[in-house]
Amino acid sequence: MRPLRxxxxxxxxxxxxAFTARPADAHRCHLGPPAQRAxxxxxxxxYPLDTLGLTLRVAGGRRxxxxxxxxxxxxxxxxxxxxxxxxTLAAVAAHEVGHVVxxxxxxxxxxxxxxxxxGISPRPWLPTGPGSDFASPxxxxxxGFAWIHGVHSALGFRSRLAPAxxxxxxxxxxxxxxxxxxxxxxxxxxxxxxxxxxTTTAPRGLTIDLFxxxxx
Numbered sequence: 001m002r003p004l005r006x007x008x009x010x011x012x013x014x015x016x017x018a019f020t021a022r023p024a025d026a027h028r029c030h031l032g033p034p035a036q037r038a039x040x041x042x043x044x045x046x047y048p049l050d051t052l053g054l055t056l057r058v059a060g061g062r063r064x065x066x067x068x069x070x071x072x073x074x075x076x077x078x079x080x081x082x083x084x085x086x087x088t089l090a091a092v093a094a095h096e097v098g099h100v101v102x103x104x105x106x107x108x109x110x111x112x113x114x115x116x117x118x119g120i121s122p123r124p125w126l127p128t129g130p131g132s133d134f135a136s137p138x139x140x141x142x143x144g145f146a147w148i149h150g151v152h153s154a155l156g157f158r159s160r161l162a163p164a165x166x167x168x169x170x171x172x173x174x175x176x177x178x179x180x181x182x183x184x185x186x187x188x189x190x191x192x193x194x195x196x197x198x199t200t201t202a203p204r205g206l207t208i209d210l211f212x213x214x215x216x
Contacts, residue, residue, distance in 0.1 A: 094150025
């Protein structure tokens with residue numbers, strides 16, 4: 001496996017420079033503790049998260065990135081900026097959950113079906129390098145999931161491969177969010193990545209792990 005593809009398979013990141021909170025404005029925001037806001041964002045996703053065995057890692061804002069997913073461990077990271085609009089955080093959470101759903105229920109055959117349904121020509125599913133995934137089928141899948149199962153925000157629909165699924169086609173995509181009829185049960189217990197974990201009220205089946213990753 002090529003190094004870049006290996007890197008892409010380890011972490012799929014949602015990167016953007018929009019909505020960066022200026023340090024001078026941060027003290028004027030009173031939106032709640034990062035863990036509480038992240039848990040609320042995950043709870044806004046209209047999908048049974050307890051079937052995915054997720055771990056959510058929460059940190060302060062990080063320049064140029066809002067979230068990331070490690071599919072192998074079903075771990076999502078949300079980088080919560082002090083003044084991040086609630087709807088933006090919810091949209092990021094839904095996108096990252098979409099990546100985990102992809103890892104859990106999709107197969108190569110179903111990914112090919114997704115490309116056909118979305119009118120996207122065959123190409124590698126994963127991005128070929130670090131950074132934004134919006135130009136990859138994996139990013140289009142995560143955006144499609146977020147658009148249908150999440151909260152719409154000022155970020156809009158960010159896939160660069162196909163437009164947002166309208167009401168006339170959304171129903172036809174619903175089958176991609178769930179295991180195929182012959183697939184095994186995908187439910188699994190939540191896992192904890194770090195030894196030191198602080199928890200807060202969260203959706204059922206979700207473990208929250210607080211960590212620091214530097215200044216915004």
